[in-house]
Amino acid sequence: MDKLSRRGLLTGAGAVVAAGTFGLPTATARNLSPTALPTTKRFKMSATTNEFFRSQPLHDATVMQSFAFDTPNNRLFAAQVRGGSVSNGGDLTLTRLDFAGNELGYMYLTGFGHAVSIGAEASGSTTYIWTETDVDTTNGRGRQICRFPWQSGKTLTTASVTKWKPVSNGTIFTPATDQRFGRLGVRYALADGMHINVYSLAAARAGDFSTVLASFKQPALTPGIDFQGWTLYGSYAYFWEGEAYPGEPDETKANSKLWCYDINAGEIVDSFLTLAGKSLTYREAEGMAVYGSTDATARLYFGFASGVTGARRANLFYRNTLV
Template identity: 40%
Template sequence: MILTRTLLALGLVASAAADIPDSKRFDLTEPSYDLFRHKKLADKTVQQSFTFDNVNRRLFVAQRRDGSDMKAGDLSISELDFDGNLLGSMDVLAAGHGVNIGAEPVGEDTYLWTEIDTASSGYGTALTRFKWVDGGVIDSADEDLERIKPIPTMDRGTCTIDPVTRRLITRYQRDSAQNIAVFDLDDAIDRNFTNPLADWPIPDLGGRTNVFQGYAAYGRYIYFLLGESYDASGGELNSEVMSLDLNTGEIVQGPVITRAGSTLEFREPEGMAIYETVAGEVRLFLGFASGKVGDRRCNLFYKNALI
């Protein structure tokens, strides 16, 4: 038992069991609803991910920085209001692909969690945490920038935050295998990663494509988004969602085709996030990019049916 705990702390084996409290999960077969469509971001590239600060009621969307090489890992992060109006932006240089980001409220401020130190693959090899500052720049060339590796042996990784249960979830790669690990957010803030609440290899998701486009977690369950743009799929709508039980590491629903924003031009699935309204309604958000080359737009939809 002591050896197993040691190996878990080092990220060398997946959890044999997890003990995350039970919760409801989203019914992925139920309809999705619009938050907004066709909104401009700070840059003109395809959105990659988004996240909410549920305390300060802020929304952030990550995308590749205009003019940056695809593998340079330079990200532009926009702040929008909930009508989709652009409020500000900042850049994170040599960060990664931006598949997921997380937002942590700290008083009236927001701290963002992103990947950092992009490799030749275009993906970040560690995580970092920084205060949101409109017009600010985070540069991985800064030697004083904190590098965070929840799993010391990970080759690359991204993260999201469950704002309802205050957990940090990281999707990480080790030896070309993708895994999911879950930590108490307060432990993560203290850089205590010795006791993951769960740590599982991601199973074969069984979708029509293997194009991974984002994830979000609420309570006992994590949700995945896969699919391609209409341009890449030849016009086929192949975007899918599914859910995995963090206590067992097994898929419990899906893959389910999502028709959210089916009439959008281009329509590439890009990002997932959890948001809890002021009234206490928890929503699973799905993101899609639309528009033409040189004028990509942001679109957000949500599901709210829990079972």
């Protein structure tokens, strides 16, 4: 969960800010993009819920924080805080899963962050993972982003990866990949709240963040509810929020909500309070990602952690209606 969101980092939909390290002009519009993204279809938030898998264990017994798909290679990866790690130490576990939720491998990341969001990118038969890194131990969040090849059984430290800080005065960085449209999103905090920049994925993997395709301040979502994930697809950004049930399943306490933001218009255009997985014990919203190389195959996935302490489980559901 992204507990920092409850303390005001997500509030506000419009302000004058300077976005990016490389001199993007300030603007008063909610979307601070110098140019509009080509308009695409968007996922319908109230569309039929489809279950992908339910109650699957990850490599560690902690809560799943996020996940990502390598679409060309049909691979799925999930991230969680490493079991037994020091609080705010930033130690993560990545698990590779098949599409039934069975473990196929794992990696350890030492001193990286909290993994509110991760990304995946195919390069031939190799999957590259995008994560935050260089943990700030005062809050457990990454101060930079990085990209590295998946290597099952490998342990990485922050010293063993190439790191970037795309926004010089930003903090609390998390990445998300839009493989369909070849873009990288970077979410980060400024003094007035959370912001998102969109870059070319090809340029970003070469370390070039000089061209910002779009930049906007994250809009206000539900006050007092934890932010749990985000992703990009075309000209839209998607947000996911929700908190765990306090005890046994109780759908009257469900507060997990999907949000769709039109980057070009600079406004929320759709939202939906979902009861997907309402019978799960604990049921905490965790993680969001897109799979698919065409509109016909595209799916917007959203996840839940479930189970009891010491035996948490991962659950994925999806929408596949585009409008």
